[in-house]
């Protein structure tokens with residue numbers, strides 16, 4: 001039997017681009033006759049006619065499967081749903097907007113087959129067509145997160161990657177609520193080949209990521225994969241404890257030996273305000289971690305499916321054989 005490749009495609013309001021995507025991906029898969037394909041579209045609560053288009057596609061092509069969420073859960077949840085439902089021996093994630101060129105698939109597959117890698121990930125070597133300020137912040141983020149976390153996160157890495165079944169199973173086991181896939185892919189390990197490519201602009205439609213959304217996502221990444229902010233809070237605490245001890249000695253000495261009159265009201269007030277600010281800042285850091293812990297402890301489902309054309313076939317248990 002042919003080996004099966006599942007392509008997971010998260011879609012949120014992608015009605016303009018879906019027909020183009022389907023055309024391109026059909027063209028590329030026709031070039032790979034040795035493999036079977038499953039196109040797993042995840043409709044992340046789209047408000048346009050994305051779902052309608054997916055239904056049409058699935059009627060005309062039995063390789064097309066769709067999962068439709070009960071509301072917008074975000075790209076991370078959509079990818080996770082894809083990983084949980086994928087049936088392929090190999091699984092790839094790619095955006096619907098053709099920014100992840102499907103034409104790279106044959107090359108990615110041959111690297112896995114011939115060079116003994118478990119996955120092939122892609123990396124943009126240029127950020128052409130992206131606002132300058134966005135690129136600048138993105139670079140700063142990658143520098144920072146690599147310094148302070150042990151997950152290896154490559155600058156310019158896209159979520160577009162092809163991987164073997166074992167790796168997919170490992171990802172499915174990482175069932176955390178606050179998901180940051182770039183970190184998760186790095187954390188689980190396995191041998192990954194990095195394939196560089198030139199940035200491609202969105203084929204149609206608009207980006208779903210505002211600057212603010214990206215900023216919050218980057219904080220999510222830092223908090224999920226690093227405890228450094230908590231350590232910084234502790235170090236600031238230790239620093240100020242030592243400083244205050246020195247301060248007490250100074251005040252004592254001045255009072256005992258120099259008999260200073262009361263002075264320095266302004267500096268005292270500034271100092272108290274400053275310390276107050278630092279304390280709130282550190283409490284805030286702890287609050288961020290606590291909030292994430294709270295969401296994890298609730299153990300809510302990461303996504304909820306409202307509609308699908310095909311449920312995953314339950315694999316028989318060992319004992320059923």
Ligand code: UDP
Nearest residue numbers: 010011012044074075078095096207208209
């Ligand atoms: N996406 C999603 N849910 C969301 C936002 C985005 O499934 O809440 C999908 C979107 O349909 C696309 C991919 O994630 O396939 C990447 O989104 P986009 O192209 O807007 O991001 P960019 O490439 O600008 O970073």
Ligand code: MG
Nearest residue numbers: 095097099202
């Ligand atoms: Mg895009």
